Amino acid sequence: MSRDQYTFTNPAELYADFDPEKQKQPEPGLEAKLHPKPDLGEDTYRGSGRLQGRKALITGADSGIGAATAIAFAREGADVAMSYLPEEEEDAQHVAGIVKEAGVTVLTVPGDLRDAAYCRDLVQQAVDGLGGLDIVVNNGGKQVFQESLTDITDEQFDDTFKTNVYGMFWVTKAALPHLQPGSTIINTTSIQAYQPSEILVDYASTKATINAFTKALAQQLAPKGIRVNAVAPGPIWTVLQVTEGQPQEKIESFGQQTPIGRAGQPAELAPAYVFLASAESSYVAGETLAVTGGSPTP
Template sequence: MTDQYTFQDPSKLYADKVPDEQYLGGAGTDAEMAENVPADHGEDTYRGSDRLKGRKALITGGDSGIGAAVAIAYAREGADVAISYLPEEEEDAKRIVGLIEAAGRTAVALPGDITDAAFCRKLVADAVEGLGGLDVLVNNAGKQQHVEDLADLTDEEFDATFKTNVYAMFWITKAALPHLAPGSSIINTTSIQGYSPSPMLVHYASTKAAINNWSKGLAGQLAPKGIRVNAVAPGPIWTPLQPAGGQPSDALPEVGSETPLGRWGQPAELAPAYVFLASGESSYVLGETLNVNGGMPTP
């Protein structure tokens, strides 16, 4: 893949990136994945064209996976970028900060746990201070753990999943709103799971359906203020979330085969959707869920 503008056969892309059975402890990191089958975040391919020049963006989960790809793309499109991440993901975060700065933009690294309401409010305050303002918010950080049987789904796991995926979005968005002027954009990461839930991901899928609904409802509420709210719904994307318990280890080689393209997606393939929704090119787009899922049907 030369860059995102190259004419190419999407069914043949990333044929060399088929993971084997593996498991990553904790939240998982891109640094660990790189030892096996590294994900593509567009580090060597994304080409910017000033589509976000002068913008100031906060991206949760910006150290790895989809968030990292979006951070790289935003920086190369001219935006200053703040990323939030768990302290255990510092190695990944440092790499993304380096790539943002290599693009000539300001990078702000904000480690912490977004399941804590106080941290979420501080996160926004620190991002605004470090960037000198805020006009793009990407609620992307997520928690996904497969649980085969509802009897094995603990209260703690259910609570942590909703706090990471839904509560944090509420806390962060509410704290960000006073700083968002007309023309600003909020982009939330939902999932194909919000439409077509896997039996082993009922709690995770429920959060993604909530995010989809939240995005559409909030879009109507904020439209008169000139703030656009949209969502992106990825399909199976090769990120640390997957081998860190998001999928059974023995299923990893086959995940993605259910899509019409028959393969995993890569974070780099998501970034242009987030750029479009943050840019003025999407000025008449709000309450939309952009599905980037390899062709899986959605309502």
């Protein structure tokens, strides 16, 4: 029997053959060159019409969590606009092809989230191309480890905050005039917001900021019928890890410190985004849904 996201399984034994290898790519990296390949749910995610007719914008949609979310949204019936860096075109086109197979509209809008003008244009292109907008997923992110605070350059600190925080702010602000009651905003934070690593000071700081932004904006928009929530992934196998996201000596044991004992796969995150995007979560606002392999969060 083929497995899907509803198959009864032992989570500790899922992906038993997953064996990450030491490898290094320059930023932003390509999933096409990553070994082993992450599971995006392309062979396992089964939709059931939970987002039929919805119109979603997803940043960082070329690979990893964003790609898995794009595939799941499409199979649930949503049209999708994908944002990603121009250097990630190969990955983006691969994912866009999978999304199109679901019979929905897909837009590919490359650009840099550090650019406010691009963020505003991205939203407008999504609205024009999809005929509206009612789901925004702020997922694009930058992570580069540094052993010492003194090794974090002003440029890296600025780039990390602009990508992870400013991009979210610019996209969300531009999207708000287009969002009707019933719309949802979902931001990607991290276990790092709660258990910050000593080598990810700038990245962890952005993720804590995203948590606070989510909870504050949720209170502002809930009376208008717009829900704002976040997902906090634990260690997830994506190209981010091999583009200086983690030291090389940690790659082979990546994720083994979790209670489940392994790294998560992007396919295991997508259902959380589907839940928060769908009407099933109508009474959920200002929540951070942790998908951490059992690592506790407050």
